[in-house]
Amino acid sequence: MTISLFIEQILNGLQFGVMLFLMSAGLTLVFGVMGLINLAHGSFYMIGAFAAALFAELTGSFMIAMIASFVAALFAGALTELIIIRKIYKRDHLDQVLATFALILLFSEGIRWIFGAYPLYLDIPNSLSSSFNLPFEIIYSKYRMMIILVGIIIAIILYFLISKTLIGIRIKAGQNDREMIGALGVDVTKLYTIVFSLGAALAGLAGALIGAIQSVEVGMGEPVLILAFVVIVIGGIGSIKGAFVGALLVGITDTMGRFLLPSFFSYFFDNASATSIGSSIASMSIYILMATVLIFKPSGLYGGKND
Amino acid sequence: MIKEEKLNLIILLVLFVIPFLAYLFNEPYLTTLTTKIVILSIAGIGLNFILGYGGLVSFGHAAFFGIGGYVTGILASHAQNSEQMFFFLQFDGSNQILFIWLISIIICSFIALLIGYFSLRTSGVYFIMITLAFAQMLYYFSISWPAYGGEDGLSIYVRNVFPFFNTMNPINFYFICFTWLLIFLTILKIILNSSFGLVLKACKENEERVKSIGINPFKIKLISFVFSGAITGLAGSLYTDLNRFVSPSVLSWQMSGEIMVLVILGGVARLYGPILGAVFYIILEQTLGGISENWQFWLGLIIILEVLYARAGIMSLFLKDSKS
Numbered sequence: 001m002t003i004s005l006f007i008e009q010i011l012n013g014l015q016f017g018v019m020l021f022l023m024s025a026g027l028t029l030v031f032g033v034m035g036l037i038n039l040a041h042g043s044f045y046m047i048g049a050f051a052a053a054l055f056a057e058l059t060g061s062f063m064i065a066m067i068a069s070f071v072a073a074l075f076a077g078a079l080t081e082l083i084i085i086r087k088i089y090k091r092d093h094l095d096q097v098l099a100t101f102a103l104i105l106l107f108s109e110g111i112r113w114i115f116g117a118y119p120l121y122l123d124i125p126n127s128l129s130s131s132f133n134l135p136f137e138i139i140y141s142k143y144r145m146m147i148i149l150v151g152i153i154i155a156i157i158l159y160f161l162i163s164k165t166l167i168g169i170r171i172k173a174g175q176n177d178r179e180m181i182g183a184l185g186v187d188v189t190k191l192y193t194i195v196f197s198l199g200a201a202l203a204g205l206a207g208a209l210i211g212a213i214q215s216v217e218v219g220m221g222e223p224v225l226i227l228a229f230v231v232i233v234i235g236g237i238g239s240i241k242g243a244f245v246g247a248l249l250v251g252i253t254d255t256m257g258r259f260l261l262p263s264f265f266s267y268f269f270d271n272a273s274a275t276s277i278g279s280s281i282a283s284m285s286i287y288i289l290m291a292t293v294l295i296f297k298p299s300g301l302y303g304g305k306n307d
Numbered sequence: 308m309i310k311e312e313k314l315n316l317i318i319l320l321v322l323f324v325i326p327f328l329a330y331l332f333n334e335p336y337l338t339t340l341t342t343k344i345v346i347l348s349i350a351g352i353g354l355n356f357i358l359g360y361g362g363l364v365s366f367g368h369a370a371f372f373g374i375g376g377y378v379t380g381i382l383a384s385h386a387q388n389s390e391q392m393f394f395f396l397q398f399d400g401s402n403q404i405l406f407i408w409l410i411s412i413i414i415c416s417f418i419a420l421l422i423g424y425f426s427l428r429t430s431g432v433y434f435i436m437i438t439l440a441f442a443q444m445l446y447y448f449s450i451s452w453p454a455y456g457g458e459d460g461l462s463i464y465v466r467n468v469f470p471f472f473n474t475m476n477p478i479n480f481y482f483i484c485f486t487w488l489l490i491f492l493t494i495l496k497i498i499l500n501s502s503f504g505l506v507l508k509a510c511k512e513n514e515e516r517v518k519s520i521g522i523n524p525f526k527i528k529l530i531s532f533v534f535s536g537a538i539t540g541l542a543g544s545l546y547t548d549l550n551r552f553v554s555p556s557v558l559s560w561q562m563s564g565e566i567m568v569l570v571i572l573g574g575v576a577r578l579y580g581p582i583l584g585a586v587f588y589i590i591l592e593q594t595l596g597g598i599s600e601n602w603q604f605w606l607g608l609i610i611i612l613e614v615l616y617a618r619a620g621i622m623s624l625f626l627k628d629s630k631s
Contacts, residue, residue: 037432087615093432094364098571099614101564105607113601226443226560233436276453283447287440291425294437298429 004138009259010252015144017251018151022206023228024235024243025158026199032238033174033195034089039100040080041203041228042221043107048073048204049211049220050111053120062125066208073204076107077197085196086189104222112218119217122208147209154202155244162240171195175238230290236303245301250286257282314625315579319489322582326481338477339549340593344585345484346545351570351581352491353538357531358567359576360499362511367422367438368566370445371536373558374418375411375543380553381455382407383463404467404474404483404548411544412537419536423529439560446558460554467548474548484545488582491538495578498534507531539566572613574620583621 027041051072056065080103088099128143162168170191173181182188207221214220231250235242262278269277293301309317322345329337350372357363385400401407426437455461466474474480498504509517510524517524547553556562565588573584591609595602617624 031432037435084611084615091614093435094358094571094575095614097364097366097435097564098568099611101568102607102610102614105603106611109601109604109607113604222560226439229436230440233433233440237432276451280448280451283451284444287444287447290440291437291444294429294433295425298433300433 007134007138008140009255011140011144011148013252013255014248015147015151015251016255017248018148018155019206019210020224020227020231020251021151021155021244021247022202022209023224024231024247025154025240026196026202027228028232028235028238028240028243029171029195030199031232033171034192036085036089037093037096037100038085039097039225040103040107041199042223042225043104044073044077044200044203045207045221045224046111046218047076047107047207048201049122049207049216050115050120051204052208052211053122053216056122062123062128062212065122066205069204069208070201073207074197074201076204077200078193080200081193081196086192089192108218115218117218119215122211122216124212143212150209154205158240167191167194227286230286233300234290234293236297236300239300239302242300242302249289253289254282254286257285261285309625311577311579311622311626314622318579318582318586322485322488326478330478335477338481340589342477342481342484342549343546344582344589345481345488346542346549347566347569347585347588348582349484349488349491349545350539350542350566351573351585352488352495352578353535353540353542354566355570355575355578355581356495356538357528357535358570359580360504360511361507361528361531363427363528363532364435364567365426365438365532365535366435366560366563366567367440367442368536368539369558369560369562370422370438370442371415371419371539372543372546372562372566373442373445373449373553373555375415375540376547376553376557377449377455377461377543378411378414378540379407379467379544379547380461380463382410383467383547384455384461387463387465402465402467404469407467408541408544411540415540415543416533416537419533419540420529423532423536427525427528427532439563442558442563443560446555446560449555449558456554458555460552460556462552463547464551466551480549484549487541487545492578499578503527503530568610572610572621574622577620577622580620580622587621 023041023045026044027038030036030038030041048069052065052069055068056062059065084099084103088096091099124143128146131139131141132145134140160168162171170181170186173186174188174191178188181191203221206224210224211220227250231246232243233246234249235244235246258279261282262275265274265278265281268274297303322341325341326338329335329341350368353371354365354368357365382400383402386402387400389399401410422438422441426434426441429437449455450458466480468474469479469483472479472483474483499508506517506522506524506527510527514524517527543557546557569584569588570581571584572587573580573582591606592602595605599605613620
């Protein structure tokens with residue numbers, strides 16, 4: 001195993017991690033501020049990817065496609081919040097799980113209705129389709145590098161948004177005491193709509209960015225959604241910092257597990273069974289990580305209260 | 308508008324009569340469908356025991372449903388091609404359904420003990436997520452483990468053998484499942500009326516008070532979790548025999564969601580709720596599926612309307628003394 005391959009895998013893990021962060025940021029805020037378990041968050045990821053594929057087809061511009069994904073998911077999020085989600089904030093988790101589970105069915109079938117059952121393809125723009133040469137003879141895809149950069153930039157923007165701006169202060173206050181900020185004259189209903197749609201928009205952007213590497217299809221959001229839940233539970237629900245750390249942990253654990261475990265087991269078993277055992281355990285690794293974190297810190301790495 | 312006991316009796320009576328009607332009108336498919344309803348009901352009442360009465364929202368019951376299913380599939384497949392099962396043990400599976408049930412229940416209880424032991428340290432949304440994570444772990448394991456079909460699943464061709472009955476006859480198999488439903492309903496009714504059931508319900512209401520009278524709520528919840536897992540696991544075992552096939556989809560989170568949906572649709576914390584939920588779910592699937600390719604869209608819409616406007620579940624629509 002060469003060092004360059006190793007670093008390349010670390011970068012892949014990082015890319016996977018920042019993408020998970022885009023997905024988890026909204027999820028963790030929506031849970032932290034509104035106390036809502038949103039299973040339908042993966043649907044916004046899917047909507048973003050489909051919007052990007054559609055606009056890339058229409059305009060031929062990758063940039064416009066990315067903006068379209070953000071805007072489409074933003075609107076889908078706002079609409080969902082206004083029509084359905086705001087009615088279930090005060091319900092118990094059970095009702096929320098059921099209603100958002102139903103929303104997944106609505107969105108998935110709705111998209112299948114409009115776009116058909118076949119996957120769409122979104123191409124990487126020509127300017128980013130080549131590779132970089134990095135030190136240590138590492139060759140790395142420009143596009144994946146761009147995803148890492150976009151993810152980090154958004155993480156920094158979110159950090160400033162939460163810690164330095166008025167809306168960020170309101171979001172944090174909302175996590176601590178919803179009644180009180182309402183009494184202080186903050187329009188809580190509007191705040192909720194903004195947080196929910198912003199989270200949806202970030203998920204949509206993540207879907208579009210990944211859609212260019214993988215295919216754009218119905219049901220693409222749910223596997224990522226489950227990973228995002230793992231991320232926010234590891235990081236501690238409601239914490240953006242936790243989501244960032246959790247996302248990188250999950251991204252790197254998953255990628256490195258798939259990369260290292262098969263060769264690790266080949267010291268003990270023959271090659272074929274080492275590959276199958278290694279990949280079986282690698283696919284479970286992040287869930288093992290999550291269970292371990294929860295056993296030692298029942299409310300996640302940066303989580304405050306348990307619930 | 309009737310009393311709950313009466314409604315329960317009607318539900319059982321209808322379930323009892325349907326396969327005979329199906330036989331009379333020569334519609335064997337209806338019997339298979341009703342068998343599916345009964346099996347999903349068993350899985351549902353297993354979940355409802357902890358979700359409805361104990362307030363433990365497990366989003367990972369597919370783990371038990373799937374393990375029960377895979378234990379059945381694996382034992383049967385070894386018996387059929389008489390391959391030795393473990394390299395250290397002279398054992399080549401079994402196709403005796405009674406034995407398979409026993410093993411399924413034992414293994415599911417053991418897995419539930421493990422999952423419960425770790426998950427029950429958390430509560431609220433963390434509990435939902437950690438149970439989901441355990442189920443996902445098993446799901447991905449089943450996909451990437453090639454020995455038993457991996458992603459393609461495992462076929463067992465013929466149903467396992469029950470003494471004196473031919474299980475390949477749909478009506479015989481139906482009544483085996485129906486008997487299990489009756490057995491679990493009876494056991495659960497006894498448990499829920501016992502002091503144990505009372506403490507479990509008390510854990511849902513106020514855990515601190517349970518502690519203050521000297522009872523360890525963790526123990527109560529763990530025992531209930533194991534019991535619930537065993538019931539759902541047995542349902543999974545029956546499901547494999549019904550389809551003569553098991554695949555990773557029985558371990559998927561959609562399966563957990565489906566079991567949960569039918570519990571909530573029927574009415575949480577009502578013993579017969581999941582049965583009505585399963586009936587309603589399968590009817591929807593069949594009728595909507597016949598009308599439109601995108602039947603799940605309409606299913607989603609109906610569930611949302613149900614959550615927003617008919618919160619107590621379908622059971623309550625029929626009942627006079629609706630609990631609020």
